[in-house]
Amino acid sequence: MTFAKTLVATSVLALAAASAQAKDTIRVAGNFATEHSSSLAMAKFEEELERLSGGEIDVNIFPAQQLGGAAENVQAVKIGAIEMMWVGTAYLTRTVPELEIIGLPFQFPDRETAFAIVDGPVGAALDAKLAGEGMTSMGYMELGFRQLTNSKHPVESVGDIAGLKIRLQPNETHLATFRALGANPVAMDVKELYSALEQGVIDGQENPFAIINVAGYAEVQKYISNTGHFFDFISVVSNKKWFDKLDADKQAMVREAMATAIAYQRELAAEQDAAGLAKLEDAGMTYSPVSPEFAQALRDATAGVAAETKARLDPELVELLDAETAKIGM
Template structure:
């Protein structure tokens, strides 16, 4: 009996280890702060999928650049070293340039218009383009309207933007927009942004109020304005080869859990955005509201950028977007 007991115990331990290894594991990477709405939504995804699968699918969430910056995560998902990621859509535009069609300057007046576009035929067409690059889109979350901050001066007129060295995402349309406004845009991964602002390497950056707040940029920036120059999305993307290899039941569970997470994030993002500006001014940032005159001047100054971007993209996609905008009465 004394001989059998250790044998039974060791067998049980080995069996437990084998069972653990047999569980499907999904690694999900993101560069957003732990308290950002998208990171909280990924926790919701983890809870939902583990519930739906009765614990047979194990989800490991890695927010806050734990598995590298945004650009690194894109490459990792594309080649399959990470199964899933959530990332600002602009980081995917160098792989899938057609995504620029939903990132044109001053394209949307509100979040409802933006989601009507990506949740419809335009979004489906973009999904097909991403599949060609080995990625399976799982949904669009809200990054939100991007707002300008800087350490030099308040932004009350277009001339105040001229000469500012502004960090932007690596998106050609975004960069061209700020060139048209007279700034000196710099493409930079988000993982380098805080230190660049702190050291004065750049003058400013642009992000939604909620991101500016949770990323701590109020500690290294003085001025903020509600320029709202782009509405930005967060793409949730899976490695296509990995997703296609899942059985149909597992695919359905992943989709259902992600749909719940995306819906949760959109609601939470709107709440965080509404509260973000008050939190920034409470931390000492000076807020300068964009006047109707400045808003009109910004649109006029960047109109050619939108036209140029459309000219570089698939004409059928451009027509599809135009038709959808007309159908929705935007």
């Protein structure tokens, strides 16, 4: 090879290396199954952001606990070990307790009302709390209405819940709700849940129909009821220092791509939830629908939990929530 050709080859390699170094890389971790709506939405985020950035931003998605469980991902994003995650909002409540304000029992009558709250001033106030803990909120996906399963017997009354050892997310309001129903709630990371159910360490768990289906819990649970006791969200958050270092154009691209992904996820989540129960029955679970009388009894038994939660949170945030719910006629 001539000197000129060697010089050209060396220059091309140097430019390629410089280009690779100029790329921004985003590692995004999640604990949801690959086929869950949120994981599919993050794949869309990857596709959309790489398109918007012309390949200048490289996105690597790690679903299904590939980078650890939910609690581990929260800590990894906080310290900047990974750039971004999508996680059930309940896993953030021990870092930002104010998030419990959108996890009260029987709080939302439907998903439209739930999103009206988190997409408005209440969500903005919670985002500010997250920022104070070193995390930038990218928006809220749907986790959905949570339903109760167990391996012991059908649940058709509040009395049927009494004594059941139920796994819950690490959220104080959620735990208090099931104590009020007479259960023995246990906070447990999702990565431990299947084996705990399989081994009989716990009797049951609660999750949206779609999660129960894709996680394979029908293999280790027999009974299911549409209790709908909480409507739950998935928070998408990034490490704040990392996001703040991006230039304004790239920040805008990240937010635009995420807005597209979140809109897609919310639509897909509704579809997966609607189909989930039928799939669980096909898999052999026994379904006991919740009667209007049973639903009222659940509300009556947990009525004090919301008041207790509000009493220990920021009064200004509680006032804001009450004002916003009044606006939409709740």
